[in-house]
Amino acid sequence: MAIPVTILCGELGAGKTTLLSGLLESSDREIGLVVNDVGAVNVDADLVEARTDLSTGEEVLALENGCICCSLSGDLSRSVIRLQREREFDHLVVEASGVGEPEPIARQFVRGPAAGVYDLESVVTVVDARRFHDRFVTSETDEVPAIEGPDETGTRPLADLVLEQVEFCDLLVVNKCDLVTETERDRVVAVLETLQPNAAVRTTEYGRVDPDDLLGIECFDLEETGESAGWKRALEDESVAHTHDEGNDHDHGEGHDHGHSEGHDHDRGEGHDHGHDHHDHDHAHPHEEYGIEVDTYRRRRPFHPERFAALLADLPDGLVRAKGLCWIAGRERQAITMSFAGSETSLEVTGRWIASLSAERQERHRSGQPDLEWDEQWGDRETRLALIGRDLEIGALTDRLDDCLLTDDEMDADWTAFENDAPTAMSETATVSADAREQTAENR
Numbered sequence: 001m002a003i004p005v006t007i008l009c010g011e012l013g014a015g016k017t018t019l020l021s022g023l024l025e026s027s028d029r030e031i032g033l034v035v036n037d038v039g040a041v042n043v044d045a046d047l048v049e050a051r052t053d054l055s056t057g058e059e060v061l062a063l064e065n066g067c068i069c070c071s072l073s074g075d076l077s078r079s080v081i082r083l084q085r086e087r088e089f090d091h092l093v094v095e096a097s098g099v100g101e102p103e104p105i106a107r108q109f110v111r112g113p114a115a116g117v118y119d120l121e122s123v124v125t126v127v128d129a130r131r132f133h134d135r136f137v138t139s140e141t142d143e144v145p146a147i148e149g150p151d152e153t154g155t156r157p158l159a160d161l162v163l164e165q166v167e168f169c170d171l172l173v174v175n176k177c178d179l180v181t182e183t184e185r186d187r188v189v190a191v192l193e194t195l196q197p198n199a200a201v202r203t204t205e206y207g208r209v210d211p212d213d214l215l216g217i218e219c220f221d222l223e224e225t226g227e228s229a230g231w232k233r234a235l236e237d238e239s240v241a242h243t244h245d246e247g248n249d250h251d252h253g254e255g256h257d258h259g260h261s262e263g264h265d266h267d268r269g270e271g272h273d274h275g276h277d278h279h280d281h282d283h284a285h286p287h288e289e290y291g292i293e294v295d296t297y298r299r300r301r302p303f304h305p306e307r308f309a310a311l312l313a314d315l316p317d318g319l320v321r322a323k324g325l326c327w328i329a330g331r332e333r334q335a336i337t338m339s340f341a342g343s344e345t346s347l348e349v350t351g352r353w354i355a356s357l358s359a360e361r362q363e364r365h366r367s368g369q370p371d372l373e374w375d376e377q378w379g380d381r382e383t384r385l386a387l388i389g390r391d392l393e394i395g396a397l398t399d400r401l402d403d404c405l406l407t408d409d410e411m412d413a414d415w416t417a418f419e420n421d422a423p424t425a426m427s428e429t430a431t432v433s434a435d436a437r438e439q440t441a442e443n444r
């Protein structure tokens, strides 16, 4: 029996990982997972592992490259076939990176070698209600948003990607409804229904969706309806499968920088042919297509809690997404995950630094993770952030982050004396809103 597959899409920071974590906790099914992250720091894989019992299970498969074209086409098919041979699970969920178009991923399950083993059941798109509203529902008129295509520099707005993801799905999960009013939420739903009349719509907060709503849906039944869902038709008909390339006349030619994150190993695996078929190579890589830049910020010196909080309340406009682990002075035990998307930044305690455990437990953890980088004085404590921007001077942001690090004098000071609103207990979250410039602490 072919294993059903659900592809999970949604723009950067829409709430895909949050939804997945909830799904893994609440579903009775054994779920196999593929996560594909943008950037060199594979934060989603880290987070999913931290929050589930799967930390030792290879059901979680991390493709560490945001370039769908190169990383996914060959690696994905190969990896999911291997996964099916080696592990037992009832359902496969593939989380697309936030700059991934669903179509190239879906194609792997409809045409590629994985097609016989797996059965693509549905495509689910998570929408950030706040951002969707601000971007598409601001005018009083009922104008339906349309795909704009590339500008004079050949770059497409991120809004195009959102619209494509909305058009190419069977289920729309309208997330972050806590950040909109009821009226705003209803208008978001109305616009989504106009854009994609065939998809079911669920409104939610923190990705809470009934697992049966997500995984049990037979949205596509060719035999019964005689007509496939729009996205399947697009895949079946090669002539329309690449309509997103039409009018996209910027240079897709050779010699361009694929925007690969550091550490991507093109030669991984024998006979690796990059997995390209001719279809995958005649469009630009998503990073380039949407003008996305990715960088990693890594420092082994803690942030000053007040300066760091001030920066979080005043992040530059071009920053689309930031996430990763932070080391904040005064929180020597807590590994704090920072996540910025849209207008909010959250700081959440998601674990403990290994260096804060007893010598015996440190030893156990370290022997289990031989690759873990260890500083003589500070152990595993460090800040490791993926920064994803569009029209962003990443160098300037890096300088501002560096200004938040403790100075040499502060390194010798009493860190507990600093004013500090960073969370302390496991799962405690502090949220900084860019609009309100206010800080709230809550427990989820």
Ligand SMILES: Nc1nc2c(ncn2[C@@H]2O[C@H](COP(=O)(O)OP(=O)(O)OP(=O)(O)O)[C@@H](O)[C@H]2O)c(=O)[nH]1
Pocket: 010, 011, 012, 013, 014, 015, 016, 017, 018, 019, 044, 097, 098, 175, 176, 177, 178, 179, 204, 205, 206, 207, 321, 323, 339, 340, 341, 344, 345, 346
């Ligand atoms: N206020 C609010 N925040 C949310 C909600 N759902 C998720 N978040 C927060 O939004 C941020 C991004 O959520 P993720 O689940 O990591 O988003 P994602 O789509 O997986 O992000 P990428 O993998 O980077 O594309 C996190 O800080 C979440 O805690 C929600 O319903 N309301």
